Amino acid sequence: MGRFIYLDYNATTSTDERVVEAMKLYFNKLYGNPSSIYKFAQEAREAVEAARSKLAKILNAKPEEIVFTSGGTEADNFAIKGIAYANKEKGNHIITSKIEHHAVLNTCKWLEKQGFQVTYIGVNKYGIVDLDELRNAITDKTILITIMHANNEIGTIEPIEEIGKILQEINKQRITNNKPRIYFHTDAVQTVGKIPIDVNELGVDLLSLSGHKFYGPKGVGALFIRKRTKINSLLHGGHHERNRRAGTENVPGIVGLGKTCEIAMEEQEKEEKKPKALRDRLEKAIVEKIDDVIINGHPEKRLAGTLNICVKYVEGESMLLNLDLEGIAASSGSACTSGTLEPSHVLLALGIPPEVAHGSLRFSLGRNNTEEDIDHVIEVLPPIVKKLRAMSPFRKGREGGLRWDTQKR
Amino acid sequence: MGRFIYLDYNATTSTDERVVEAMKLYFNKLYGNPSSIYKFAQEAREAVEAARSKLAKILNAKPEEIVFTSGGTEADNFAIKGIAYANKEKGNHIITSKIEHHAVLNTCKWLEKQGFQVTYIGVNKYGIVDLDELRNAITDKTILITIMHANNEIGTIEPIEEIGKILQEINKQRITNNKPRIYFHTDAVQTVGKIPIDVNELGVDLLSLSGHKFYGPKGVGALFIRKRTKINSLLHGGHHERNRRAGTENVPGIVGLGKTCEIAMEEQEKEEKKPKALRDRLEKAIVEKIDDVIINGHPEKRLAGTLNICVKYVEGESMLLNLDLEGIAASSGSACTSGTLEPSHVLLALGIPPEVAHGSLRFSLGRNNTEEDIDHVIEVLPPIVKKLRAMSPFRKGREGGLRWDTQKR
Amino acid sequence: MGYSEKVMEHFMHPRNVGRIENADGVGRAGNPICGDIMAIYIKVKDDVITDIKFETFGCGAAIATSSMVTELVKGKTIEEALKITNRTVANALDGLPPIKMHCSLLAEDGVKAAIGDYKKKQELKNKVKL
Amino acid sequence: MGYSEKVMEHFMHPRNVGRIENADGVGRAGNPICGDIMAIYIKVKDDVITDIKFETFGCGAAIATSSMVTELVKGKTIEEALKITNRTVANALDGLPPIKMHCSLLAEDGVKAAIGDYKKKQELKNKVKL
Ligand SMILES: Cc1ncc(COP(=O)(O)O)c(C=O)c1O
């Protein structure tokens, strides 16, 4: 397919060759079911436990606090529904933010249908959750706060540690007043392996991660569950994972995720540095070469590899298609790319008007990107924008001038 | 480890070399996220859809009726909770059997805590569900019947087709009477790839399967959901799998499961024949060589590779350990092997006394077993039993003679 | 996205892009919230659409259907043009992905709106004449 | 199962298996429903347990702890034997997997039951003598 430039690392990554290598043995050599009692299965069991230790290490958690899942989505569903159902006698109120991943938002929406109450906290223009709003949202019925560690679309890193401290204070009081404690979950799918993580510093009780976002295998993730957390299972069945997640263990996937964490611990600094330099280069060039571009996300508190922009007067998918024809893979918060009619809820939460949000592009960089990649993007993007703008009924200074039928069709 | 004889195929199988080969490309070559819009991701998307067609084919279903999951447990949880929550306004009653896998039973038990009502139907001494009991259990509030296709411990194949027909009649009447229809789910984790399956002949609305039980990868399975079935998602989040199962697709796993089904369709007859001959040979020899052995499961309606026996006066785990030392991997319904205090709920449901149920052994045969394997088992098992019986306080004819303190400790 | 070659061809090389400054009819369709907005400009002579141009803000399908509908309409009578449905447009493009079918509605609506605008203007002219 | 080598050694080669026909004390512990049942037979002379045998129906841990407890008890006085707890037995086996710790209780209970039975018989004898 000629030149190929992958700039969608936040969507998924390739699995590291060393990870694939580590998994191999467990497909058809050490294929035993870790729950079986014979020696042959013990090797699979030990491999799973070794992987668990590696996950514990990268999070500064204890191995018995790690539960393997089928990915970030399951981890989020497990955390939120698990806490909700296990603590529903104590309260039915959950607090989250408006910019969470759908795995969190749609789980919350489902819980609302089941009688739970959910408050969705707003964010400032950089996507940082409003801590006052969060504090004020807490009621006697609050059992869970779930705020993502970094946003997948705009890369903004949330003040999890600060929230953790606020909650610690509140929980101290609640415990003396015999009120139920509030659990704290963070969706760290976009941060594990990208920035250092310490569940104790963050002050979280639960943390979700997913292998395929940091060079691990797809279909495997984990949930950190702090000891003594009262949680229901999401998958009921056999006595796997200390009765917390049933189902025959995905041994190769788990081994692969363990290896992924091991590699990430060693190479994380390097993995952070290179994409950051390239991202900054790309950002600077785009701002210079294209008018009417907005940079989304926090200027500093942002994932090293993430660049989210809104290109006014043009729509995202049409840019993506043109980029694709140039061999560049990126993504957009346009409605068209998500199968819904509305543009990215994250961009809307930043206060960006819908027609501008439709013109968003996300470049997310990773380990295989080069300067040449970035230079190619810088070369081809401006003419693409120019061409599409020439086709657009929107014009600079005329945004509000054309009046459109705003009825939904 | 010297001689190694794997006789635990019902617990898990090795992944077929051809399946591993098929998966390879999708780890770090075609690693795109199937939801992305660029060409590169399209290859992953097409691979997922090709796999879906293969699953549809082996079940005689339509591709859009297949939803990929992380395994049999997720498929069972999804089916049961999904139907329960989507139809709870219509009724809150579920019918299942006493011999289901824990993935079904523990899901039902959890639902009971959430206000649903569950009836657990008994079985005859061969493990066949009592159809009269089932028919009589149906109430106006019944929304779901879930009965497994074949039991994992004893191999008995249930009369799913017959139940399907009964339900079809009942549903016809219910629809004319404006009553809610009853959905029918079967856990076919132990039958897919082992016996021919046709969801239309079976008359089921939902069917669970799991890759690693028929030479596919661990951590991937599927749920067949008949068109127009009203079901809630279990994993909420993105718009994957036509909004029925969120989470980035486990592309290598799904491709592997597709290949597994393709192979199974071609080779199923062969896969059935060999284990059956060896199983019969083993069964015959055991009955001849060891006194006081009970063969569990149906004499004919039984999975080709499954042999479940109770060896009176001895306990299962102690036999397994001795077999393991001889290089033989098998399993038991003994409490000791499951991490609980009670012996197999399946054997108890057959009417077997607990102390006899503790003495169960399951040999489950598969493609790599040979006559020599079986002969070795036949050679070593009788002396193992003899030795353990010499140690046992139980004796033939004295079962009830020794009176034990039956208080729970 | 699974677009046909024809869609991609029209997307990359759209026909009749632009505005007609003193158009006989101008039609708009779509909604900025949904991310698809289209403007259609027509010139009409003796009931025949002699020229047509479009401006579209939207996805690949929106641009391709805009382009295709202008090709289909150009040279047709008003009556004929009104018979063009979203299916006509989608079929002419060798089909659209299911989730993109609503974009073809945009094209139909845009043309109808432009013709409606033309008719209104004609009525006004006629009234003035009377 | 994760058994120590010592557990496996005792499991494969259990000491003091069998019955003592005219034992001074017989104790039973366990429950067939739970899958672990044990019988302990003792001979006592001058308050010292001179012989001990066991019969066990149970898992690897049950058999190994039975074997180990008989070794620990043999030659001990009644008083000393009563001090043997399930932890003593488990430790002597280099530990047991957590879910198997209840098996070591069986061994403690079995010995206590046998000694209890011995004492009861002694009392009865003493009463007869009186
Ligand atoms: C922030 C965030 N949370 C959750 C998920 C879901 O993870 P997965 O697709 O592995 O289920 C993703 C990615 O899709 C994500 O970016």
Ligand SMILES: Cc1ncc(COP(=O)(O)O)c(C=O)c1O
């Ligand atoms: C009958 C049956 N149902 C469900 C399951 C669960 O499948 P999995 O372990 O793949 O989640 C199993 C096997 O463990 C099974 O034998």
